[in-house]
Amino acid sequence: MEPNYQHLYEILANSQGYIFPNEIDLQWGILIVVYPFVTGLVAGAFILASLERVFKDKILKPTYQIALLTALSFLLVATLPLISHLSQPQRAYEIMITPHGSSAMAIFGFVYLWYLMVVLLLEIWFDYRHSMVVWADEKKGIMKWVYRILTLGLSDISPRTLTWDRKLGYFITVVGIPSAFILHGYVGFIFGSIKANPWWSTPLMPIIFLFSAMVSGISMVMLIYMVVSYIRTKTMDINVLDSIGKYLFFVLILDFTIEGLDQIHRIYEAEESFETIKLLVEGKLYLTLFISQGLIGTIIPLIVLAFLQFYKGKIKLRKTLYFIIGILVLIGVYSMRWNVVIGGQLFSKSFSGFTSFKVGLIGLDGTLMAAFWLILPFGILAFLLWLLPPWKMVQEEE
Amino acid sequence: MGNERVKSSRRKFLKSAATASVAIVGYTWLKSSQFLIHAAEPEDKNLPWYGIVIDIEKCIGCGMCAKACKNENDVPAEPFFFRTWVEQYTVKNDGSVEIISPNGGIDGFKQTVPDEDIFKSYFVPKMCNHCAKSPCDQVCPVGATYTSPEGVVLIDEKYCIGCRYCVQACPYGCRFIHPEKKVANKCTLCYHRIKKGLAPACMENCPTGSRMYGNLRDSNSEIVKFLKEHTTQVLRPNLNTGSKLYYNALSSEVR
Numbered sequence: 001m002e003p004n005y006q007h008l009y010e011i012l013a014n015s016q017g018y019i020f021p022n023e024i025d026l027q028w029g030i031l032i033v034v035y036p037f038v039t040g041l042v043a044g045a046f047i048l049a050s051l052e053r054v055f056k057d058k059i060l061k062p063t064y065q066i067a068l069l070t071a072l073s074f075l076l077v078a079t080l081p082l083i084s085h086l087s088q089p090q091r092a093y094e095i096m097i098t099p100h101g102s103s104a105m106a107i108f109g110f111v112y113l114w115y116l117m118v119v120l121l122l123e124i125w126f127d128y129r130h131s132m133v134v135w136a137d138e139k140k141g142i143m144k145w146v147y148r149i150l151t152l153g154l155s156d157i158s159p160r161t162l163t164w165d166r167k168l169g170y171f172i173t174v175v176g177i178p179s180a181f182i183l184h185g186y187v188g189f190i191f192g193s194i195k196a197n198p199w200w201s202t203p204l205m206p207i208i209f210l211f212s213a214m215v216s217g218i219s220m221v222m223l224i225y226m227v228v229s230y231i232r233t234k235t236m237d238i239n240v241l242d243s244i245g246k247y248l249f250f251v252l253i254l255d256f257t258i259e260g261l262d263q264i265h266r267i268y269e270a271e272e273s274f275e276t277i278k279l280l281v282e283g284k285l286y287l288t289l290f291i292s293q294g295l296i297g298t299i300i301p302l303i304v305l306a307f308l309q310f311y312k313g314k315i316k317l318r319k320t321l322y323f324i325i326g327i328l329v330l331i332g333v334y335s336m337r338w339n340v341v342i343g344g345q346l347f348s349k350s351f352s353g354f355t356s357f358k359v360g361l362i363g364l365d366g367t368l369m370a371a372f373w374l375i376l377p378f379g380i381l382a383f384l385l386w387l388l389p390p391w392k393m394v395q396e397e398e
Numbered sequence: 399m400g401n402e403r404v405k406s407s408r409r410k411f412l413k414s415a416a417t418a419s420v421a422i423v424g425y426t427w428l429k430s431s432q433f434l435i436h437a438a439e440p441e442d443k444n445l446p447w448y449g450i451v452i453d454i455e456k457c458i459g460c461g462m463c464a465k466a467c468k469n470e471n472d473v474p475a476e477p478f479f480f481r482t483w484v485e486q487y488t489v490k491n492d493g494s495v496e497i498i499s500p501n502g503g504i505d506g507f508k509q510t511v512p513d514e515d516i517f518k519s520y521f522v523p524k525m526c527n528h529c530a531k532s533p534c535d536q537v538c539p540v541g542a543t544y545t546s547p548e549g550v551v552l553i554d555e556k557y558c559i560g561c562r563y564c565v566q567a568c569p570y571g572c573r574f575i576h577p578e579k580k581v582a583n584k585c586t587l588c589y590h591r592i593k594k595g596l597a598p599a600c601m602e603n604c605p606t607g608s609r610m611y612g613n614l615r616d617s618n619s620e621i622v623k624f625l626k627e628h629t630t631q632v633l634r635p636n637l638n639t640g641s642k643l644y645y646n647a648l649s650s651e652v653r
Binding site: 003005008012017018019020021022023024025027028085086087088089091092094095098099100102103104105106108190193194195196197272345348349350351352353 | 436474476477478479480483485495496497498499502524533535536537538539540541557558559560561562563565566567568569570571572573574575577578580581636637653
């Protein structure tokens with residue numbers, strides 16, 4: 001099939017100043033925006049879960065399993081936008097078989113597998129084993145076998161074994177926290193280590209990614225907790241929301257501070273690329289950076305969350321505010337991913353001009369596909385919540 | 399007695415085996431821990447180590463190099479894919495700089511700035527810098543991009559997964575994804591030609607001889623002589639890419 005260059009001619013006509021001829025086409029599109037967003041949700045949701053487990057925040061207990069299952073649902077999808085973005089996806093396995101030692105990207109498969117197999121799956125398994133054994137006894141037909149297979153045949157539920165389940169689960173959570181930090185800090189490093197790109201190249205990038213990941217994961221779990229409670233027609237516990245809101249507030253402050261520091265540093269040092277980046281943020285990134293990421297995703301949530309630290313009035317109002325803030329923060333973090341990934345490719349490395357980006361609706365890297373990768377985890381989560389309902393778990397004496 | 403002797407020799411063996419394996423693992427780890435530092439070293443001292451010189455003073459902006467390259471290397475004709483191209487810089491009297499490269503310079507240039515506004519104007523041919531510490535080679539997740547023993551940065555097309563990380567990593571904009579082959583593509587210094595002793599297509603076709611390549615290790619080579627006698631500079635020296643493309647008479651506007 002003859003490639004169609006029509007869209008490239010349009011971009012060429014819309015480019016400003018001088019860009020290197022090979023730079024007209026953006027290499028990383030909307031799927032690469034989705035990828036760090038999804039991975040961030042995984043890391044953030046897991047860290048929220050560990051707050052309950054390791055730091056013994058008992059108020060958060062109702063969100064613990066929801067957070068773990070949310071992390072798993074998004075993690076299962078995390079690699080798919082990446083692989084579907086490769087132009088030779090059938091060779092993707094080469095990255096595992098012959099990883100190139102000096103490439104930041106080469107380690108992704110291993111970090112991912114470690115996190116999936118060693119951290120998340122094991123932790124969920126230890127957490128649910130007791131319940132799955134009980135469910136396997138209660139259920140009939142195929143479900144009996146499903147749970148039996150899920151227990152991997154280990155049906156011993158003597159108190160001593162259960163204590164070991166708890167201990168090992170705890171140990172994995174402790175290992176899991178640095179793993180979550182590595183998983184997402186590492187995603188930041190993929191961008192932060194590209195010295196050719198001044199918009200990306202900063203040692204703060206992994207930390208920025210990590211904190212924005214926590215912000216987004218916490219918001220997502222909060223929203224899912226609210227929606228799940230609504231669907232189950234259970235009253236949600238306002239103390240849980242207040243507690244999550246408090247964590248969200250503090251992490252958002254940290255996130256805002258570090259991102260602010262990054263920008264102030266750029267402006268003050270005003271290196272070679274400064275004029276170009278100034279034009280970029282004042283022009284093509286104005287809406288997504290200042291309005292969407294800054295105002296909607298950070299400033300407004302910060303003000304409202306600060307207000308909610310003191311205001312303990314009407315519960316209904318607080319719930320509504322938390323819901324709105326959750327959505328705003330997610331919009332903000334998605335915009336942040338956009339600003340990094342797309343923003344970093346809009347200016348020429350000649351620092352003399354800009355290309356432009358138009359997302360198509362259809363196609364493998366179009367909006368619909370990106371939306372699909374963003375919706376799919378919710379489908380997986382619904383399935384997991386049906387298979388492993390946290391509210392039907394066997395309550396253990398502690 | 400005999401038992402004791404066997405036991406003690408077994409113990410000795412185990413001890414030395416353990417020491418040896420720790421040493422081997424340790425050495426391997428130390429060696430591989432240099433993964434953070436990326437630089438291509440000339441492997442074989444008997445092989446040439448290629449560098450390139452482009453003399454800006456000689457370039458007339460005819461674009462024959464870019465055209466010849468496209469013909470030689472199966473580069474799509476569309477103006478979005480170039481292994482080499484020519485840029486025209488026009489510094490105006492007010493200090494502003496106008497840079498153009500219509501169709502990579504293949505169809506030649508037309509000066510758009512009125513004569514009276516021009517302070518100076520010159521052409522800059524661009525191509526892969528065949529960096530010794532090439533960022534594109536460094537980031538390739540599968541090692542499909544590699545540096546040949548002669549210091550030429552090449553791509554294994556059957557191996558590239560098309561992740562485009564290398565395109566992002568090249569500060570000079572020298573890489574693109576081949577629209578038909580769907581893998582990364584770039585200048586190979588016409589490796590297939592230079593291995594036979596022929597000049598790369600762009601140099602073969604340059605009417606003014608403004609491009610030259612040669613063995614940087616041979617002190618009698620033309621390129622070494624040129625580097626000795628001229629003040630040359632590489633692009634973006636601050637990035638420490640170990641560029642082996644040296645420009646004569648490079649002006650500060652060029653990146």
